Amino acid sequence: MAAESEEGVEVVGRTVDEAVQKGLDMLHLRRDQVSIEIVSDGARTLLGFRPGQVRVRMAPKSGLAKPHRAEERRGTRNRVGSEVSPTVAAAGQEAPPEVAARRAEPGAVGTGPTPEANAKPATEAVGDELDVARRLLADLLERMGLRASVEVHPGTGEEPARLNITGRNLAMLIGRRGETLAALQFLTRLMVSHKVGHWVSVAVDVDNYRLKREETLRRLAVRMGEQAIETGRVQELEPMPPAERRIIHLALRDFAGVSSQSIGEGESRRVTIIPARSSRS
Known part of the structure; x- marks a missing residue:
């Protein structure tokens, strides 16, 4: 389900990544070309079991024109890559958005990095974020009673950095069609983004499953x-x-x-x- 206006679109999905990807498909833009507001993140239990409905509002950033209607209708059958995503996610993906994940209040998100983040060189800031992500994910796994290690693989080009969980008997972290892994990735992104003060797009994998x-x-x-x-x-x-x-x-x-x-x-x-x-x- 999606509502569209001249200013942008409002889209729903099972996860934030899925809803955002639907919006990108409708707008024919990349994630770094749109502003994203999480209207509702849905009722969600730990690791995504029985997830609620997520609703996001998306609009082209200032100075970007929305594609003409004729372009949106042109050759749907010849258009490839309409499902560029999240999640899930997935599995990877487009250039990470500069969208804040820290919410000032329910239903709202910030719009950019903190001054402290801007004060650091880019490479140092990225390294700090990955270290934070590794520590938070390792702590979460320990609290779940799992004996596992977390490997850090820096991002390359448009591919986000990857946290690969290694250990024994970790199939439970993958789940049916990778649904549990997608939920774990979403949870990790939320925790890291809340910790550093801005949105961090990082992929989570288990024994290189992805x-x-x-x-x-x-x-x-x-x-x-x-x-x-x-x-x-x-x-x-x-x-x-x-x-x-x-x-x-x-x-x-x-x-x-x-x-x-x-x-x-x-x-x-x-x-x-x-x-x-x-x-x-």
Whole structure:
């Protein structure tokens, strides 16, 4: 569900990342090009079990024009990467937004880094944030009674820094379709952002689960793309969370002869791979 106006959009989702990604798709902008206000973060229990509905309000930053309606309607079937996300998240992702996560009061967020953060060199500030993130996540795992270590992998380019949890018997931190891991990542981002005073986009992984899953999805995308070309028929993949759909779209972005798009709603949303010459009537 989303409400749109000339100034921006108001979107709902199961998580903040999912809602933000829906808004970015509607606005055709990147996260660093929009201002984001969390209207409601929903009723949420520990690690995201029985999550509530998240509502965010998004608008282009000053000086950025919203794409013309004609551009939004142009060639949906030829547009690839419409699911660039979070989460979930995911799995990675676009350039981190300079959006404050500390709320002055329920339903509101700040709009930028604190003066103390600005006073530090960029590399030092990033290093401090990652150290804070590592310590907070390690403390959370200890309180959960888990014996695990947290590895820090600095971000590269548009990829955020990654905290990889290593240890034994950690499958419970991943959950069905990575839902528990996505909730753990969201919780970690909230804790770190509250601690440092501004929004910090950091990915959380467990025994490199996300990296292995990404490679599996890329191979699946190529295989199904080849099958779409050979048969001339649209290929539909299983339902996936936003971050995994994004991996499929990116893998097919430069794949000649096919395009991809997402269909369906909620947990049933999935990727379709469309050959240039489809036999679908």
